[in-house]
Amino acid sequence: MTGCSSAFRNAALVSGVARPDPPRGRIVPDMTPSRYPRRHHRTGLVAALLGAALGTVALTGAPVRTADPAQADPAKAEPAPTVRLRPAGAPPTVFAHRGASSAAPENTLVSDEVARRAGAGWIEDDVQSSRDGVPYVLHDDTVDRTTDGKGRIRDLTAAQLDALDAGSWFAPAYAGTRLPTLAAQLEDLRTRGGNLLLEIKGPHTRDEVARIVQEVRDHGMTDRVLVQSFEVDALRFTRELAPELPLGLLRADLDADPVATARELGLAAYNPSDEALSARPGIVRELHAAGVSVNVWTVDRPARWRALADAGVDGIITNRPAELAGWAAAWAPPGTAGQAARRDGHPAEQPQGPLTASDGRLVLDRDTRIATADGRGPAVTAVLPDP
Numbered sequence: 237m238t239g240c241s242s243a244f245r246n247a248a249l250v251s252g253v254a255r256p257d258p259p260r261g262r263i264v265p266d267m268t269p270s271r272y273p274r275r276h277h278r279t280g281l282v283a284a285l286l287g288a289a290l291g292t293v294a295l296t297g298a299p300v301r302t303a304d305p306a307q308a309d310p311a312k313a314e315p316a317p318t319v320r321l322r323p324a325g326a327p328p329t330v331f332a333h334r335g336a337s338s339a340a341p342e343n344t345l346v347s348d349e350v351a352r353r354a355g356a357g358w359i360e361d362d363v364q365s366s367r368d369g370v371p372y373v374l375h376d377d378t379v380d381r382t383t384d385g386k387g388r389i390r391d392l393t394a395a396q397l398d399a400l401d402a403g404s405w406f407a408p409a410y411a412g413t414r415l416p417t418l419a420a421q422l423e424d425l426r427t428r429g430g431n432l433l434l435e436i437k438g439p440h441t442r443d444e445v446a447r448i449v450q451e452v453r454d455h456g457m458t459d460r461v462l463v464q465s466f467e468v469d470a471l472r473f474t475r476e477l478a479p480e481l482p483l484g485l486l487r488a489d490l491d492a493d494p495v496a497t498a499r500e501l502g503l504a505a506y507n508p509s510d511e512a513l514s515a516r517p518g519i520v521r522e523l524h525a526a527g528v529s530v531n532v533w534t535v536d537r538p539a540r541w542r543a544l545a546d547a548g549v550d551g552i553i554t555n556r557p558a559e560l561a562g563w564a565a566a567w568a569p570p571g572t573a574g575q576a577a578r579r580d581g582h583p584a585e586q587p588q589g590p591l592t593a594s595d596g597r598l599v600l601d602r603d604t605r606i607a608t609a610d611g612r613g614p615a616v617t618a619v620l621p622d623p
């Protein structure tokens with residue numbers, strides 16, 4: 237196979253629709269999700285392959301202003317920085333929901349890496365505090381569904397959480413994947429690249445929010461993080477403690493006046509459910525007029541991507557970032573910003589090396605592109621480098 241088609245070959249390979257070239261190294265077993273979430277629909281393979289063939293690009297809007305954390309003083313601070321509105325002609329920003337959660341165990345570093353290599357410039361992850369106050373990346377209020385442990389995260393210590401396996405539930409090949417701390421995730425993003433849509437999940441005290449924003453500052457990531465939450469108190473605390481961080485409000489149902497809510501909370505982004513926005517797509521224009529971006533969750537169907545793009549939304553939060561990135565690359569008219577093969581966000585500060593799961597079985601070399609096939613077939617096959 238020729239070099240010029242390597243991206244396509246890799247996409248086909250990892251999608252399970254092509255056989256690999258005679259291997260230079262070992263071939264690891266297919267990693268078929270053992271408990272594939274029902275909501276992950278069978279969509280977008282063609283788009284993913286096309287996107288990979290085009291050299292799938294990250295299409296993102298990065299925060300545009302950064303304040304010096306040392307200067308953070310709510311009394312003197314400018315309004316919260318805005319996340320860039322979608323430029324004319326560009327497709328919506330790709331937000332990978334819990335990482336590439338259709339292809340890898342959600343809210344883990346491997347899921348983030350799969351999303352990154354698939355072309356998502358933004359990772360969405362959830363953060364919650366352990367019993368001893370350490371922020372961890374986890375969606376549910378218990379560890380039962382996504383680890384080999386049991387119990388509420390609020391009842392478990394960092395030491396107990398660190399001992400959990402957060403990968404086996406998804407597929408055997410992910411055995412040994414750890415539940416990341418927020419600190420580990422921020423460090424991973426800082427060095428490997430990408431931006432973080434950080435959801436503060438569930439009620440948090442002011443002190444707990446302070447710990448979260450301090451982690452963001454400590455890792456020098458304030459200009460690469462958008463904090464979002466359903467919890468208004470969490471957003472208020474964040475605004476008080478770190479006015480340099482842009483804020484997004486998650487809504488399952490729309491406010492009567494979303495613009496007024498956005499102004500009151502100092503929002504950079506208003507992030508409604510797809511269902512909620514469908515009832516009133518006109519709010520996109522109103523929010524844009526107020527300088528507020530609109531990012532919609534959680535949307536996995538190309539038909540909806542098209543409708544939302546036409547409605548003017550700035551970003552789409554999806555379980556299928558590979559397909560959305562591919563779709564977006566193919567969607568944008570030639571010569572527009574979306575076809576410029578640009579990678580928004582911040583380049584990795586270090587060369588991107590292989591990612592290895594803790595048991596050493598999963599290695600994605602730097603040329604491997606990830607695409608999601610479907611929920612039932614082989615999800616990912618990785619070629620290990622020569623020993």
Ligand code: G3P
Nearest residue numbers: 360362435486533534553
């Ligand atoms: O980013 C939006 C989305 O994550 C909100 O829903 O339950 O997946 O956190 P959930």
Ligand code: CA
Nearest residue numbers: 360361362435
């Ligand atoms: Ca979330």
